[in-house]
Amino acid sequence: MVEKIQQITVLGATGSIGSSTLSVIEQHSERYKVFALTANTRVDDLLSLCLKFKPAYAVVASEAAALKLQAQLVDTQVLHGAEGLDFVAAHPQVDMVMAAIVGAAGLAPTLAGVKAGKKILLANKEALVMTGALFMQEVKKSGAILLPIDSEHNAIFQSLPANYQQGLQQIGVRRILLTASGGPFRQRDPDTFSDITPEQACKHPNWSMGRKISVDSATLMNKGLELIEACWLFDAKPSQIEVVVHPQSVIHSMVDYVDGSVLAQLGNPDMRTPIAQAMAWPQRITSGVQPLDIFQIARFDFYQPDEQVFPCLRLARKAFELGGTAPAVLNAANEIAVAAFLDEKISFTQIPQLIDAVLQQVSIAQADSLAAVLQADKQARDAAHQWLMEY
C-alpha cells in the first residue's frame, strides 16, 4: 500500500531540534513533506531552509521581516506573528506539528495544533509545564496524538506498553527512572559556581542544544521541568519518579515494573533518534544516528542528584507540589533568570535565588484557564524583572 505523504509544520525550524527534524525529513522525502517552517529572529537561516525545503508557508516574528523574506521567495507564502504560528499549526493540510519553539512562546501554537487534533511531536516542554492539566484535557478532547520528543520521555514512552494511558498502577509500573547527565558542573567545586560563565554553562558534555536548555541542563532545572513533564505525560506522581544521574547519557530513561523488570531505551545522544521514532511511530525508520557501540561505552554509572548543590530541581518539585499556576510561575521566572545569566547580568548561583524569590512572591491561582496561566506568567516575569532591578 502506498501511504500518503505526511505534511509537517516545524515550529522553531531554525533551532537545534528544528534542524535535527529537518535532517530526518530530508532522509525520507518519500514519506514527509515540509508544510511550514517558522523562526523568530534568524530570518536568513529561515530563507536558506525555505529555498531548500520549499514549504507552502513560512512564519517570522514581525511584519517587516515577513515582507523582506517574501520578496526573496516565490514558492512560499510568508506570514508573521502569533496568528501566523497558530495558522500553520492548525492548518487542515497538516498531519504533524513539531513543537520546537523554546519557552512560553511555544505554548499558543502548540495548543493550536493540539486543538486541531494533529499529531504533536512535543519538544517544547515549557508548554506542558505551564498548562499541564489544560493541555492534557485538550489532547483528550481533540483526539490529538501526543508523542514526546524529549529524549527521556521518548525513552519512557518506548519502555511502556501501548495501553499506558490506563494508569501506571494498572500496567504494573512501580516507578520511572528519569535519567540526567548531571550537566557540565557535576564534578565542579560548588564554591566556584558563582564564577561560571555563559560559555561554560552552554558547553554540555554530551548533547548539542540551544542556549536556554543548555543552561537549564547545567542548573538541573531541565530535570525539574522534565519531572513535571513526565508527571503530566504519564499521569505519574512525583513520588513515582526517581531522578538518576547517568553521566554517559546512553540510557535515556527506564521504567521499573512490579515484577522486578526494568526496561530501558538506549542510544547515542542524538535527538534524531527520538524525532525519527515519533515521526514514524508506530513504525521505525532510519535517523542517520550512528549505531551504539556498546563496547566503546563499556560502563554505565549512576548517582543520586544533589539537590543542595542544584536547588533548581528542588524548586521545580516544590512548584509542581504547590500546583495551580505555580509551575507557570517557576517557568517564567526561570526564563527571565536564564536570559539574565546569558546576558551576564546575574551569576549562575543567582538563577535559583531569583526563581525562589518569585515563587514566594507571586500568588498562586487555579490553572483552570489559559488566561489564568498567562496572567501568572506575566506576573512572574514582572516580579523577576523587579528582582533584577533591586538585587
Ligand code: NDP
Ligand atoms: P533553540 O534555541 O536552538 O531553537 C529555538 C527555536 O525557537 C528557534 O527556531 C527560534 O527562532 C524559535 N523561537 C525562539 N523564541 C521564539 C519566539 N518568541 N517566537 C517564535 N519562535 C521563537 O532551542 P532548542 O531547539 O534547543 O529547543 C527547542 C525546544 O525543545 C525547547 O523547549 C527545549 O527545551 C526542547 N528540547 C530541546 C532539546 C535539544 O536537544 N535541543 C532536547 C529536548 C527538548 P530563531 O532561531 O529565529 O531565534
Ligand code: MG
Ligand atoms: Mg531531555
